[in-house]
Amino acid sequence: MTTTPDAPRPEPQIPALRATARLQFHRRFTLHDAAKIVPYFAALGISHLYASPLLSAAPGSTHGYDTADWQRLDPDRGGEEGLRALVAALRAHEMGLILDIVPNHMGVGPHNRWWQDVLAHGLQSRYARFFDIDWTPPDPALKEKILLPVLGAPLDEVLDKGEIALHFAPRLGGFMLHYGDHRFPVAPDDTRQILAVAAADAPAHSLAEWFESSAGADAQAKVSAVFAQGTPVGRAHLAELLDRQHYRLAWWRTGDDRLNWRRFFDVTSLAALRMEDEAVFDETHALIFDLYRDGLIDGVRIDHVDGLARPAEYCRRLRERLETSRAARPAGLRAAPTIHVEKILEETESLPEIWDVTGTTGYDFLDQVSLVLHDPEASLPLTAFWERFGPSAYRTVQRAARLEKMESSFYGETNRLIDLLAEAAERLAPGRDFTRHAIATVLEAILLGFPVYRSYFADRLPPDAQKADRRVLAHAVTDARRHLPPYRRPLLGWIHDLLRGDLAGLEPEAWGEIITRFEHLTAPLTAKSGEDTAFYRYNRLLSRNDVGCDPSRIAATPDWFHERMQARLDAFPRALLVTATHDHKRGEDARARLMLLGEAKAAWPETAESWFALNAAHRAKLADGLAPSRADELFIYQTLIAAWPLHEAETAALPDRLWAYWQKALREAARHTSWSLPDEAYETACRAFLAALLDANGPFRPELERFVARLAPAAALNGLAQTLLRVTVPGVPDLYQGTEFWDHSLVDPDNRRPVDFDARDKALAETLPFAALATSWRNGAIKQRLIATVLRHRKAYPDLFAEGRYTPLPAIGDLAEHVLAFRRDHEDQSLLVIAPRLPLALSPDDALSTPRTAWNGTRLPVEGRWKSLLDETVYEPGESLAELGRILPLDVLVPDSMATDSMATGDRVPA
Numbered sequence: 001m002t003t004t005p006d007a008p009r010p011e012p013q014i015p016a017l018r019a020t021a022r023l024q025f026h027r028r029f030t031l032h033d034a035a036k037i038v039p040y041f042a043a044l045g046i047s048h049l050y051a052s053p054l055l056s057a058a059p060g061s062t063h064g065y066d067t068a069d070w071q072r073l074d075p076d077r078g079g080e081e082g083l084r085a086l087v088a089a090l091r092a093h094e095m096g097l098i099l100d101i102v103p104n105h106m107g108v109g110p111h112n113r114w115w116q117d118v119l120a121h122g123l124q125s126r127y128a129r130f131f132d133i134d135w136t137p138p139d140p141a142l143k144e145k146i147l148l149p150v151l152g153a154p155l156d157e158v159l160d161k162g163e164i165a166l167h168f169a170p171r172l173g174g175f176m177l178h179y180g181d182h183r184f185p186v187a188p189d190d191t192r193q194i195l196a197v198a199a200a201d202a203p204a205h206s207l208a209e210w211f212e213s214s215a216g217a218d219a220q221a222k223v224s225a226v227f228a229q230g231t232p233v234g235r236a237h238l239a240e241l242l243d244r245q246h247y248r249l250a251w252w253r254t255g256d257d258r259l260n261w262r263r264f265f266d267v268t269s270l271a272a273l274r275m276e277d278e279a280v281f282d283e284t285h286a287l288i289f290d291l292y293r294d295g296l297i298d299g300v301r302i303d304h305v306d307g308l309a310r311p312a313e314y315c316r317r318l319r320e321r322l323e324t325s326r327a328a329r330p331a332g333l334r335a336a337p338t339i340h341v342e343k344i345l346e347e348t349e350s351l352p353e354i355w356d357v358t359g360t361t362g363y364d365f366l367d368q369v370s371l372v373l374h375d376p377e378a379s380l381p382l383t384a385f386w387e388r389f390g391p392s393a394y395r396t397v398q399r400a401a402r403l404e405k406m407e408s409s410f411y412g413e414t415n416r417l418i419d420l421l422a423e424a425a426e427r428l429a430p431g432r433d434f435t436r437h438a439i440a441t442v443l444e445a446i447l448l449g450f451p452v453y454r455s456y457f458a459d460r461l462p463p464d465a466q467k468a469d470r471r472v473l474a475h476a477v478t479d480a481r482r483h484l485p486p487y488r489r490p491l492l493g494w495i496h497d498l499l500r501g502d503l504a505g506l507e508p509e510a511w512g513e514i515i516t517r518f519e520h521l522t523a524p525l526t527a528k529s530g531e532d533t534a535f536y537r538y539n540r541l542l543s544r545n546d547v548g549c550d551p552s553r554i555a556a557t558p559d560w561f562h563e564r565m566q567a568r569l570d571a572f573p574r575a576l577l578v579t580a581t582h583d584h585k586r587g588e589d590a591r592a593r594l595m596l597l598g599e600a601k602a603a604w605p606e607t608a609e610s611w612f613a614l615n616a617a618h619r620a621k622l623a624d625g626l627a628p629s630r631a632d633e634l635f636i637y638q639t640l641i642a643a644w645p646l647h648e649a650e651t652a653a654l655p656d657r658l659w660a661y662w663q664k665a666l667r668e669a670a671r672h673t674s675w676s677l678p679d680e681a682y683e684t685a686c687r688a689f690l691a692a693l694l695d696a697n698g699p700f701r702p703e704l705e706r707f708v709a710r711l712a713p714a715a716a717l718n719g720l721a722q723t724l725l726r727v728t729v730p731g732v733p734d735l736y737q738g739t740e741f742w743d744h745s746l747v748d749p750d751n752r753r754p755v756d757f758d759a760r761d762k763a764l765a766e767t768l769p770f771a772a773l774a775t776s777w778r779n780g781a782i783k784q785r786l787i788a789t790v791l792r793h794r795k796a797y798p799d800l801f802a803e804g805r806y807t808p809l810p811a812i813g814d815l816a817e818h819v820l821a822f823r824r825d826h827e828d829q830s831l832l833v834i835a836p837r838l839p840l841a842l843s844p845d846d847a848l849s850t851p852r853t854a855w856n857g858t859r860l861p862v863e864g865r866w867k868s869l870l871d872e873t874v875y876e877p878g879e880s881l882a883e884l885g886r887i888l889p890l891d892v893l894v895p896d897s898m899a900t901d902s903m904a905t906g907d908r909v910p911a
Helices: 031-036 038-044 079-092 113-124 155-160 188-197 207-211 214-226 232-243 252-258 278-293 311-328 363-373 376-386 394-406 411-428 436-448 463-483 486-499 508-529 558-571 588-599 603-614 630-643 648-669 680-694 700-726 757-765 770-775 781-796 798-803 896-905
Strands: 020-023 048-051 055-057 067-073 096-101 105-107 146-151 165-169 174-179 182-185 247-251 267-272 299-302 338-341 620-622 625-627 732-736 805-808 819-826 829-836 866-868 891-895
Touching: 031 038, 031 048, 031 079, 038 079, 038 757, 038 781, 067 079, 067 278, 079 096, 096 278, 113 146, 113 182, 146 252, 155 232, 155 247, 165 214, 174 188, 174 232, 188 214, 188 232, 214 232, 247 252, 252 411, 278 311, 299 311, 311 338, 363 558, 363 588, 363 700, 376 588, 376 603, 394 436, 394 508, 411 436, 411 486, 411 508, 436 463, 436 486, 436 508, 463 486, 486 508, 558 805, 558 819, 588 630, 588 700, 603 630, 603 700, 620 680, 625 680, 630 648, 630 680, 630 700, 648 680, 680 700, 700 781, 700 829, 757 781, 770 781, 781 798, 781 891, 798 819, 798 829, 891 896
Parallel strands: 020 048, 020 732, 048 096, 067 105, 096 299, 146 247, 299 338
Antiparallel strands: 055 067, 105 267, 165 174, 174 182, 620 625, 805 819, 819 829, 829 891, 866 891
């Protein structure tokens, strides 16, 4: 009997980056779980899954941004076995994987052996260089020590109460200090002294083994007695022992003032890393490079790139190391690695091409598509209404928040920078009388007017690449000049020269430290004062208060939007396109609904006023005013409109969801309560107010439900328009987990709730025509169908979307302002995209249909015969948009010949 040898298995292939789907991994949703739903994402048209951080994180972490071990995959998230299972499933469907990594910081605590080693050995630790620690700060008490502001009270009080205890840790073979859940290693050199204090002889062999012996047990009992909590002798011995450690325990409230190591923003559980040190880079990234070389990941997403000392250097080094590994990857997986950076770009800012990255993670698109879908005429009336409750100008709110953060969360960083500038002034300008107070005043003015997250002088780029940084700094200096008296201007000019590296006589090392600290300060200061504070205070229109957005602007014109899309195609055609992320303040469809308040620019203020009156009895009278304040009340009304479910069954979870969100917003705003000083009376009053609003038997809830119901169809059109633009403009659309259905989520952790992928898989398999989906739009299947239709077309014609020309198509006719249209063209392939804009005025019915006769005079300047990918409607040259499908004006069309080709590929979905 003869046998036919098995045919060789084809090498796995990685597709070009077409569309990504972001998944959040944790112990309740692991890599094994993701492997099971790969077929669903393949059918949807996704080319790459995009994983949240997978390295070992702090115990119980639900997000993974608190890396504990760079050399191990997190077992809670599935570990290496789970990763290999997921990648096997992806390769079987010719899909790829992008991994989110966090080079800026690590989680600190007993789970981080590098950090614990630094605490135990101080400067002698091989990991001392890994963390951004100032070992020689001005405070002599912290010389060669690390401040640990973790105590619930001053150290003396904690010792008096006996809350710190000394224990032996057999697994570690040394002593540990326990305070609540905290564990601090005792310096190894102190072991003999501890035993000597207890009149016990130290063993010649392993402490762990010795303590298991009878002699060791006796010594341990003596140690416990001598260092006993709550006794004067024990307290004295503990105090002496603490003085000898490489760290100083302190009251948590002292952290902002005295901290001598850089953290992520103002989070003391996250310590910054020194990625500018190549040895640190190599050790932290070794596993990442192994995963890439072995074909287990295909690209990376860089979290908080602005936190790095030298982002350009980091990105270029990362690109170089990944490229070096390409040849060793399995055949078929040797395409260039993708590198996307989480970078907030202001309107006048561009991602530096010298970084050699694929693009941003897409917050800039979130802002751009938001602006074009808002009503430009909303700004004046909504500003006039908001002026009754707060400052009319967002910049005023932001500036005040920056000053507060400089004097609180970033006081230590600001103070250290002032010290360095003052030292430089003493050396280089001793006769100019630049006092420390004057330097502080001028630096404050520069920081308050800094227009972007940061500059990049520390990267020491060529002069041509520094032009943007010089413009940014000049802008800040010009703004500072307007706020400073004339006699401060010489000092302002001197600091300006110093920061841009033009000051004669300044040593390169001294300049490097100053500019690095300056750039390390502006980024977190901008973020914390803006998106984490002012965004919760400036409540003019909350759909504009999201990551990457500028709340001072409400809207932009279609021409402006088209210009930005062309620029995207020219510079970064593979940058990601997002409208929902793990960091968003409100879900993409929640924002789409709130956009309509701008269209209802007259009706919304009247409605809000009626609600103020209706709910006046529920406000509490506190000693310092009413609770909630009118500004906070306006905030919760907009939140209710944004998050109100489309299905009655989902309202049961609202009280807990909304209170968790509102409490966080109130504390972030820090006007009446805050994280550091919670006002229980104010928060209790606000929670009671919210409960009254949600009372099904109260007068307000029916009013709210009627208002949301009137907005809902137009909001759905807004959401579909936003979705259609995201999957068709230049760039790579990113889908945040589960948002192929409607997304009315709020800020984390609300936007990280479990996703019912079974329901989504079932809906994707449905064969209902698109028109039928419009009549049942509330279940979200219509949004999913729109995404799947376009993503499958992207798969069939990847070059059209990756390289295709972008041509705006201004509509002609009475309803032209309600249409946003453009073409994509590549060789003989074309696509026509038509999206609705400002839909409230179109009065869509509950099946999302707008009056067809209204469109009779509106058309697009196109030639040839076009067929809809959604429902096969044919659009002829010169016809009015009334000839399009059921949902007007939303469609995506191809030339008739391409429509036939698309059907032949099998990639079409039911019409």
